[in-house]
Amino acid sequence: MSARIAEVxxxxxxxxxxxxxxxxxxxxxxxxxxxxxxxxxxxxxxxSPAALRAYLARFASDIRAxxxxxxxxxxxxxxxxxxxxxxNFERAEYRLLDALDRVLESAATPGGATVxxxxxDTDRYLPxxxxxxxxxxxxxxxxxxxxxxxxxxxxxxxxxxDNVACVVAGRRRFTLYPxxxxxxxxxxPIDHTMAGRPVSLAAGSAEPDPRYPRFEAARxxxxxxxxxxxxxxxxxxxxxxxxxxxAPFNILANYWWDAFSHGPDAPYTxxxxxxxxxxxxxAGERAAWRAYFDHYVFRGxxxxxxxxxxxxxxxxxxxxxxxxxxxxxxxxxxxxx
Numbered sequence: 001m002s003a004r005i006a007e008v009x010x011x012x013x014x015x016x017x018x019x020x021x022x023x024x025x026x027x028x029x030x031x032x033x034x035x036x037x038x039x040x041x042x043x044x045x046x047x048s049p050a051a052l053r054a055y056l057a058r059f060a061s062d063i064r065a066x067x068x069x070x071x072x073x074x075x076x077x078x079x080x081x082x083x084x085x086x087x088n089f090e091r092a093e094y095r096l097l098d099a100l101d102r103v104l105e106s107a108a109t110p111g112g113a114t115v116x117x118x119x120x121d122t123d124r125y126l127p128x129x130x131x132x133x134x135x136x137x138x139x140x141x142x143x144x145x146x147x148x149x150x151x152x153x154x155x156x157x158x159x160x161x162d163n164v165a166c167v168v169a170g171r172r173r174f175t176l177y178p179x180x181x182x183x184x185x186x187x188x189p190i191d192h193t194m195a196g197r198p199v200s201l202a203a204g205s206a207e208p209d210p211r212y213p214r215f216e217a218a219r220x221x222x223x224x225x226x227x228x229x230x231x232x233x234x235x236x237x238x239x240x241x242x243x244x245x246x247a248p249f250n251i252l253a254n255y256w257w258d259a260f261s262h263g264p265d266a267p268y269t270x271x272x273x274x275x276x277x278x279x280x281x282x283a284g285e286r287a288a289w290r291a292y293f294d295h296y297v298f299r300g301x302x303x304x305x306x307x308x309x310x311x312x313x314x315x316x317x318x319x320x321x322x323x324x325x326x327x328x329x330x331x332x333x334x335x336x337x
Contacts, residue, residue: 005225019137027236036166037230039133045169059126064093067117076114076152107248116149144253156203156242160268161256163235170250172227177240184218
């Protein structure tokens with residue numbers, strides 16, 4: 001039996017300081033009901049799908065974006081083809097309103113093809129939408145992205161950004177696994193993906209599936225939430241999540257940003273560099289580097305120079321004051337200087 005994702009008061013999503021202290025810094029997923037219940041987009045959705053389309057038409061640009069189109073046989077479960085060769089859906093390009101019309105048409109005739117268009121940056125595809133539909137806890141410079149479609153299942157994946165996702169129309173089921181479950185999820189390739197992020201090949205499989213025996217250790221770790229219009233979920237970066245849209249017509253808006261960034265360098269970039277620098281060295285050397293990473297980076301026993309006064313710590317002093325110095329050293333090293 002899957003555990004439910006913890007729920008918090010929606011007020012935490014309306015106060016940036018409270019959101020950071022009570023939610024983001026804990027790095028645990030939470031759900032809040034009615035966070036965006038006052039959005040104008042929600043008012044239109046409550047009226048009818050046609051009213052929501054009319055509302056979005058106020059902002060929609062003519063720029064084309066990619067959509068997934070699947071035939072009835074896949075029932076909206078977009079995935080790889082057999083043996084990871086290709087995919088079980090077609091890709092097409094539409095203007096947002098044209099895609100929305102196809103989604104509405106498919107919703108009116110269940111059992112046929114499904115359409116899914118995701119990660120539409122509203123600054124580009126719906127300019128003006130963000131100004132009328134905001135989540136106060138998210139930095140104002142972060143524009144929401146919009147996801148529209150019929151019944152669908154987005155394969156279990158992770159993101160390298162913090163994520164606040166809000167249901168505008170339809171319903172969403174989120175199934176999450178913690179980052180440490182990665183070894184039991186049978187993750188696919190990182191450079192042959194459906195939408196940019198590697199996915200779990202095992203999550204959502206039959207119980208049990210002989211192809212993925214280790215997944216049985218991860219299955220009990222699943223946390224599930226059912227979201228309706230106005231509800232929001234916070235998914236911390238690197239948490240695995242499968243997202244199912246369960247109504248014939250669904251729209252979701254989400255915000256991605258790094259809540260704890262000190263500069264332009266992303267942790268994922270550091271991991272990729274570590275892969276080419278460390279991953280295939282002898283086991284003993286990898287163990288040595290793990291000890292150094294634990295000491296200097298992960299700091300399970302506290303600051304690596306805790307035995308020195310702060311003014312004696314050099315570039316290991318406060319990161320905000322030393323970020324530029326460390327980055328300059330790294331760039332010089334990468335140039336071979």
